[in-house]
Structure formats: C-alpha cells, structure tokens
Amino acid sequence: MPADRLLPDSTTEDLLAMVRDVCRRELAPRAAAAEANSEFPREIFRLLGKQGILSLPYEEEYGGGAVLDEVSLQVVEEIGSAWATVAVGLTTHWASCHPLWKHGTDAQRGRWLPEMTGGGLLGAYCLSEPEAGSDAGSLRTRAVRVGEEYVVNGMKAWITHGGIADFYVLMARTSADGSHGVSCFLVPGDAPGLSGATPESKMGLTGSRTSQVRFENVHLDAGRRIDKEGRGIPMALEALDTGRLCIAATATGIAQAALDCAVGYARERHQFGRPVIDFQGMAFLLADMEAGVAGARATCLDAARRKDRGLPFSKQAAIAKLVATDTAMKVTTDAVQVLGGVGYTKEFPAERYMREAKVLQILEGTNQIQRLVIGRSLAKAA
Known part of the structure; x- marks a missing residue:
C-alpha cells in the first residue's frame, strides 16, 4: 500500500504519483530477478534521467527540477521500496554530482552537469580506501601536480558503481597537511590507468556493483580539480x-x-x-x-x-x-x-x-x- 504522505502542493503530489508509477511498472517487476542474478540495471538510470528524476535537486538551467529536499527524499523512499539497488545508485549519483554542483565553476558546471543530470553519465564517489574508512583525513591516494596536470596514484575501496561508472568524484591527497591536504577531482571513467577490481560478493544489494578502484599514473587536466586545493574534506x-x-x-x-x-x-x-x-x-x-x-x-x-x-x-x-x-x-x-x-x-x-x-x-x-x-x-x- 502506498505510504501516507503529507506533501507541499499538488505539483509535488503529481511528481510522487509519477515516480510511484515508474516504480510499479519498471522497477518492482524486475528487482527480484536482477538481484538474484547480480545484474546491474544501467538502463534504469537512463530511464530515470529521461523522466527527470536524476535531475530533481538541481537548478532549471542545468535541466533540473529545483525541488526541495523534503520532496526528493520522498522520491528516494518510493524508489527504495521498489528496488533498493536503484535507490542506493541514485544516492551515489547525487553524491557524485554534489561537489561539481555546489563548488564547481560556471564553466565546469555548464560542461558536465547537464549530461550527468540527464542520465547520460553515471557517477561514482571515491572517498573510502582500504586503510581509510571513517577517518577520511588519513587518505593515501595522491594527486601530484605536474605542470598543468595532476598525476594520480592510489586505491579506493567500497566504491558503488566501481569499474562501470562514467565519471568518478575523487578525493585525493595533494599535500601532507592531514585533513587540509585533500582535494577533489572529477575523473572520466575511461581515463587511462583507471581500473575497477572484481566486484565484491555481497550479502545483499547484489544488483549494485561494489568494487575497489585503482588509479595508476592517471593524468588529469588541472581544470578537473573542483575548487581550490585542500578543500576536499x-x-x-x-x-x-x-x-x-x-x-x-x-x-x-x-x-x-x-x-x-x-x-x-x-x-x-x-x-x-x-x-x-x-x-x-x-x-x-x-x-x-x-x-x-x-x-x-x-x-x-x-x-x-x-x-x-x-x-x-x-x-x-x-x-x-x-x-x-x-x-x-x-x-x-x-x-x-x-x-x-x-x-x-x-x-x-x-x-x-x-x-x-x-x-x-x-x-x-x-x-x-x-x-x-x-x-x-x-x-x-x-
């Protein structure tokens, strides 16, 4: 039975009704089989992009709906009730877009954000490492400035969409200054030297791919750094x-x-x-x-x-x-x-x-x- 919701207005009610319909028609019927077979539903995220669901939090100039968090969270809840893998994937994608959206330059946002919010690009968020989970200030992955580039080396762990994402938001160390020495980068998924390990064999969310991601001499243009050095944490x-x-x-x-x-x-x-x-x-x-x-x-x-x-x-x-x-x-x-x-x-x-x-x-x-x-x-x- 649908959750009993108190929504702000009729427009929001129509949005939630649309999301519930997509969940009923496209997500719920496929969830059990996909989870049983560990199948990642990439096409579902393209569908969510076409339906405007991926872009809900963002401004209209980037193809977004500019909806309140009060509303977008209830959208996530509806999706979670139908297929948790998709809800976690949506959460991961939004987290991956967040630094660019909030801290990127106008040129960076104009270049990348519309395709991200439209479903053309699926994101992954690279913070945790094998030896750095909750203690984000102890990250070891390094990005060394060489002229107009950064060269990245290191390993990230427990990465949702690892190895299949179209882009990675990477937190990497640019100085030895503890939590003040970590910077944020936007890395294309096909960058030479970037690779995903064998997916983890998990108890649940088996349709969601989780793996380590290795960076071996990955060269990034300096224009892919988000905000100033040291602003990553x-x-x-x-x-x-x-x-x-x-x-x-x-x-x-x-x-x-x-x-x-x-x-x-x-x-x-x-x-x-x-x-x-x-x-x-x-x-x-x-x-x-x-x-x-x-x-x-x-x-x-x-x-x-x-x-x-x-x-x-x-x-x-x-x-x-x-x-x-x-x-x-x-x-x-x-x-x-x-x-x-x-x-x-x-x-x-x-x-x-x-x-x-x-x-x-x-x-x-x-x-x-x-x-x-x-x-x-x-x-x-x-």
Missing part, C-alpha cells in the same frame, strides 16, 4: 550529510516494503478459522512495525526541512540515518518472523529486504559513527 563531509539523508530515506522505503509484505501475508494467512492479523500478538507486532516506519520517515523529513531552510542539519542527518536504518533492520527482521517458514525462503521478498537493510547500517558512516556525531554535538551544546 569539507566537500566530502557536506556530501556525506546529504548522502546520509538519502540512505535514511532508502531504509525507510525498504521498511515500508517489508511492512506491506507482512501485512498482506497476515491478511491472507488463516489459522484457526480466521486471518492471523486478527490475533492480538500479530496485530501488536505489525503495529510496532508501522510505528517504526512512521517514526523513521518523520526523522528524515525533519532533517530535510531544516536543510531546505538553510539551517544546520548535520546532527539531524545523523539521527535520521541512525533511526531509519536501525528501524529497517528491525522491521525487515520482524517481517520474516510474520511470514514464518516461508519468510526464510526466496518465495517472498522479505528475506531480500532483510539482507538489504543490513548494509544501510554501514553505508555513509556506520551507525556507531552516527552516534559519535550525535554525541559530539551534545557535548558542544550550550
């Missing part, structure tokens, strides 16, 4: 705050899908002459699941509305990511329990939702990191 943290909201929305979508699956089954499954949803124990379990999903959605929207108004939202983004992903893990686990034995089989999607929910507690900073962010904000509060 602030850009990365800025993108992470927004990315956490998108992951929270994806988690809420998965939780909603699991709840819908469980409620549908509990209505149809009969024991002792009546639907199992009529038994108090089952009804209370489903009620807790519904309350959890509604709470996760509320935390996402609170953070998004703060962002839309230009207010600080880092703490709220961490709260949303923590609450929504932990909720998704609980709700999907409970959905498997509601279905009983068949919930543990691939006959129903509940087991897939459960596997997909797990990784969302890790992406965009583990939930332990979210607690650290929240705790630090409390320590600094007046």
Whole structure:
C-alpha cells in the first residue's frame, strides 16, 4: 500500500504519483530477478534521467527540477521500496554530482552537469580506501601536480558503481597537511590507468556493483580539480550529510516494503478459522512495525526541512540515518518472523529486504559513527 504522505502542493503530489508509477511498472517487476542474478540495471538510470528524476535537486538551467529536499527524499523512499539497488545508485549519483554542483565553476558546471543530470553519465564517489574508512583525513591516494596536470596514484575501496561508472568524484591527497591536504577531482571513467577490481560478493544489494578502484599514473587536466586545493574534506563531509539523508530515506522505503509484505501475508494467512492479523500478538507486532516506519520517515523529513531552510542539519542527518536504518533492520527482521517458514525462503521478498537493510547500517558512516556525531554535538551544546 502506498505510504501516507503529507506533501507541499499538488505539483509535488503529481511528481510522487509519477515516480510511484515508474516504480510499479519498471522497477518492482524486475528487482527480484536482477538481484538474484547480480545484474546491474544501467538502463534504469537512463530511464530515470529521461523522466527527470536524476535531475530533481538541481537548478532549471542545468535541466533540473529545483525541488526541495523534503520532496526528493520522498522520491528516494518510493524508489527504495521498489528496488533498493536503484535507490542506493541514485544516492551515489547525487553524491557524485554534489561537489561539481555546489563548488564547481560556471564553466565546469555548464560542461558536465547537464549530461550527468540527464542520465547520460553515471557517477561514482571515491572517498573510502582500504586503510581509510571513517577517518577520511588519513587518505593515501595522491594527486601530484605536474605542470598543468595532476598525476594520480592510489586505491579506493567500497566504491558503488566501481569499474562501470562514467565519471568518478575523487578525493585525493595533494599535500601532507592531514585533513587540509585533500582535494577533489572529477575523473572520466575511461581515463587511462583507471581500473575497477572484481566486484565484491555481497550479502545483499547484489544488483549494485561494489568494487575497489585503482588509479595508476592517471593524468588529469588541472581544470578537473573542483575548487581550490585542500578543500576536499569539507566537500566530502557536506556530501556525506546529504548522502546520509538519502540512505535514511532508502531504509525507510525498504521498511515500508517489508511492512506491506507482512501485512498482506497476515491478511491472507488463516489459522484457526480466521486471518492471523486478527490475533492480538500479530496485530501488536505489525503495529510496532508501522510505528517504526512512521517514526523513521518523520526523522528524515525533519532533517530535510531544516536543510531546505538553510539551517544546520548535520546532527539531524545523523539521527535520521541512525533511526531509519536501525528501524529497517528491525522491521525487515520482524517481517520474516510474520511470514514464518516461508519468510526464510526466496518465495517472498522479505528475506531480500532483510539482507538489504543490513548494509544501510554501514553505508555513509556506520551507525556507531552516527552516534559519535550525535554525541559530539551534545557535548558542544550550550
């Protein structure tokens, strides 16, 4: 059943109805088979580009819809409820466009952003390394200035769309000055010396390709640096705050899908002459699941509305990511329990939702990191 949404206006209602229709026709029918076969749905992202979904956050001059974060997050949630791989891919693509959009020159944005937002170019975000995950200031990948070029060497890890992206937003070290020595670059996917490793064999999100990406003497024109040298970490943290909201929305979508699956089954499954949803124990379990999903959605929207108004939202983004992903893990686990034995089989999607929910507690900073962010904000509060 569709999520009960309170939207700003009729235009937004029409947008969400269009997204829901695309999810129903194009995404949901293909998700199970593609995940079972580890097939990355590249054509789906071209479709999202044609439908204007990839470009929703951006200004009209770049082909965008200039929609509020409050709205774009609900779009992500709808997509997440239909196919989590696509929602995570959309989140990754937006994160990959973010530094160029917010910090690129007019010439850089005019050259690259329209094709990115139109679906012609799919992005990947290169921050993490084998020895640098949450500690972004310890990055070892280096970009050395040689005349009007930079020469890049290093390895990135856990890269969504690694090896198949059309462009990579790369955070690389340009000086030894710790977190102040990292810069941001826009790297074409076909650059000589750039290669993706064998994809990781994952528990869930098997349709999404994740791999290490190696840079071996990759030559970049200096015009592909975004903003000044040393500005990489602030850009990365800025993108992470927004990315956490998108992951929270994806988690809420998965939780909603699991709840819908469980409620549908509990209505149809009969024991002792009546639907199992009529038994108090089952009804209370489903009620807790519904309350959890509604709470996760509320935390996402609170953070998004703060962002839309230009207010600080880092703490709220961490709260949303923590609450929504932990909720998704609980709700999907409970959905498997509601279905009983068949919930543990691939006959129903509940087991897939459960596997997909797990990784969302890790992406965009583990939930332990979210607690650290929240705790630090409390320590600094007046």
